[in-house]
Amino acid sequence: MSESSELKRVVLVGFMGAGKSAVGRRTATRLGWQFVDVDAQIEAQAGKSIAQIFRTEGEPAFREIEHRITLDLLQQSEVVISTGGGWPVRDDRMGQLPDGTLSVWLVVDAAAAVARGNRWPGTRPLLNDPNPMQRARQLLAERTPEYSRAELHLETHGASPAVLAGRIVHYIRGQEH
Numbered sequence: 310m311s312e313s314s315e316l317k318r319v320v321l322v323g324f325m326g327a328g329k330s331a332v333g334r335r336t337a338t339r340l341g342w343q344f345v346d347v348d349a350q351i352e353a354q355a356g357k358s359i360a361q362i363f364r365t366e367g368e369p370a371f372r373e374i375e376h377r378i379t380l381d382l383l384q385q386s387e388v389v390i391s392t393g394g395g396w397p398v399r400d401d402r403m404g405q406l407p408d409g410t411l412s413v414w415l416v417v418d419a420a421a422a423v424a425r426g427n428r429w430p431g432t433r434p435l436l437n438d439p440n441p442m443q444r445a446r447q448l449l450a451e452r453t454p455e456y457s458r459a460e461l462h463l464e465t466h467g468a469s470p471a472v473l474a475g476r477i478v479h480y481i482r483g484q485e486h
């Protein structure tokens with residue numbers, strides 16, 4: 310976020326299973342802001358699950374809906390947005406965040422992402438692969454350069470969503486003057 314602009318929104322980015330929704334919800338509560346999970350918005354608007362969208366319409370159609378919804382949310386104020394894990398990695402999205410946006414990267418490794426994905430089988434189509442670990446490592450390696458452009462980086466290993474939300478709020482308070 311640039312020094313002079315007032316904070317209007319927080320955008321959480323990071324790989325699948327990083328805990329973006331859980332941390333986002335708690336951060337919004339702490340700030341007294343609205344929380345929006347982009348994946349949930351997509352499912353509500355499309356009237357089907359993300360796995361179904363991937364299956365019936367394909368990934369490019371999913372990316373189009375994701376882009377449209379996220380772009381709209383990025384115009385709103387007093388909102389914490391939890392993005393889908395693939396959103397930041399195309400079209401210089403991290404470079405195009407509007408003024409007043411704090412971007413936060415929730416860092417997770419491939420093993421933790423796959424383990425967390427296994428708790429909700431079938432919900433992460435991109436890890437629906439004969440070798441999910443190899444796929445997760447590959448995707449994470451491709452995406453890390455974009456995730457790492459976020460202003461605040463938080464390691465999620467061993468930290469609860471409440472603790473991570475507390476770190477985000479602490480960071481924001483530290484920026485206020």
Ligand code: S3P
Pocket residue numbers: 323324325326329348359392393394395396432433434435
């Ligand atoms: C995706 C991540 C998912 C969801 C879709 C694609 C990705 O969101 O948007 O399955 O490309 O990494 P989460 O990061 O919330 O799991």
